[in-house]
Amino acid sequence: MRAEQPQRHGHGPAEAKEQPKQKEPAVRKTLREHPYLIAASIILLILAVIGTILWWMHARHFESTDDAFIDTRVVVVSAQVGGAIVDVPVTDNQLVDAGAVLLRLDDRDYRAALAQAHAQIDQAQAAITNLAAQIDAQQARIDQAEKQVSEAQATLKFAQEEDARYQQLLKTGAGTEQRAQQSASQLRETQAALAGAEANSVGAKKQIEVLKAQQQGAAGQLEQAHAARDAAEANLSRIMITAPVAGRVTKLTAAKGAYAQPGQALTMFVPRDVWVTANYKETQLTDMRPGQPVSIEVDAYPDRTFEGHVDSIQAGSGAAFSLLPPENATGNYVKVVQRVPVKIVFNKPPDVYLGPGMSVVPDVRVR
Numbered sequence: 001m002r003a004e005q006p007q008r009h010g011h012g013p014a015e016a017k018e019q020p021k022q023k024e025p026a027v028r029k030t031l032r033e034h035p036y037l038i039a040a041s042i043i044l045l046i047l048a049v050i051g052t053i054l055w056w057m058h059a060r061h062f063e064s065t066d067d068a069f070i071d072t073r074v075v076v077v078s079a080q081v082g083g084a085i086v087d088v089p090v091t092d093n094q095l096v097d098a099g100a101v102l103l104r105l106d107d108r109d110y111r112a113a114l115a116q117a118h119a120q121i122d123q124a125q126a127a128i129t130n131l132a133a134q135i136d137a138q139q140a141r142i143d144q145a146e147k148q149v150s151e152a153q154a155t156l157k158f159a160q161e162e163d164a165r166y167q168q169l170l171k172t173g174a175g176t177e178q179r180a181q182q183s184a185s186q187l188r189e190t191q192a193a194l195a196g197a198e199a200n201s202v203g204a205k206k207q208i209e210v211l212k213a214q215q216q217g218a219a220g221q222l223e224q225a226h227a228a229r230d231a232a233e234a235n236l237s238r239i240m241i242t243a244p245v246a247g248r249v250t251k252l253t254a255a256k257g258a259y260a261q262p263g264q265a266l267t268m269f270v271p272r273d274v275w276v277t278a279n280y281k282e283t284q285l286t287d288m289r290p291g292q293p294v295s296i297e298v299d300a301y302p303d304r305t306f307e308g309h310v311d312s313i314q315a316g317s318g319a320a321f322s323l324l325p326p327e328n329a330t331g332n333y334v335k336v337v338q339r340v341p342v343k344i345v346f347n348k349p350p351d352v353y354l355g356p357g358m359s360v361v362p363d364v365r366v367r
Helices: 026-033 035-059 108-172 177-237
Strands: 060-064 068-071 075-078 083-087 101-106 239-240 247-250 265-271 277-282 293-298 301-313 339-347 359-367
Touching: 068 359, 101 265, 108 177, 277 359, 293 339, 339 359
Parallel strands: none
Antiparallel strands: 060 359, 068 277, 075 265, 083 101, 101 239, 247 265, 277 339, 293 301, 293 359, 301 339
């Protein structure tokens, strides 16, 4: 008998073996093996999204820029008069108060000019006093001349009466011709004397006008001498150059023994009154107004924040006030977002050193 052959199927020997199971995906396996880690990751993601939304909602209330710096009005200290420098009591970067002496010039020439002006004043006053005395004396001469005129008028009246009487006597034959001629001669003499007295009186009065004119000229000389004295005093006061306000001496070029010319820059002076000039984009100015609070961060002091407020916004972009402002009507035009300077002042003077040009980052709360 033939042995019963095992029934074969239409598959090869490999079919008889059990098929292997499919591998589980790594992500699903991780989720199944670390459910708490996944939950924590989801929570962190949600918190990050919430934090981003909250940050955006907070940040939209502020406008910030890193194109900002400490600004002030630097003073160029120069000499107003010429002279040799005899003393420089300050040094570079020294902090001084308002009115502190920065340098002194030689004052001998200016003291001599002041003394000469005082002498001219004394001379003009003496001339005025002398002319006043002459006017008083001339007034006495005028009074005397007027009395002489009155006397001559009385004498003339008597001579006229005498002449009329003797002429009448001559006509009636009661008088002599010689006596009539004598009375006529006396009349002419008294008339001449009166004319002389009147001329003398007029001359004396005219002399008063001459003396008053001379007195007026002396008064003008006195005013001129006073002006020269004031100018000499002003020049003498300018030989001592002082600090206009409290601040720091910078770029000191004056040296003892050098000669200072009028208008020559001797040192730069940086006032302590400083502020922030922030160049914001014009698109950041929509809600910006004077008086809005500002948080100021200075690069030199990274751990500190200074409080301030918007003082003013410049009426025009920075490019409009440049040396060569743009001419958009010529050539090809490319629109560029402009920057506008905004002045930000500190609420109280900073207690640290801040100099012009130092970088800052201001945050203006606009909403």
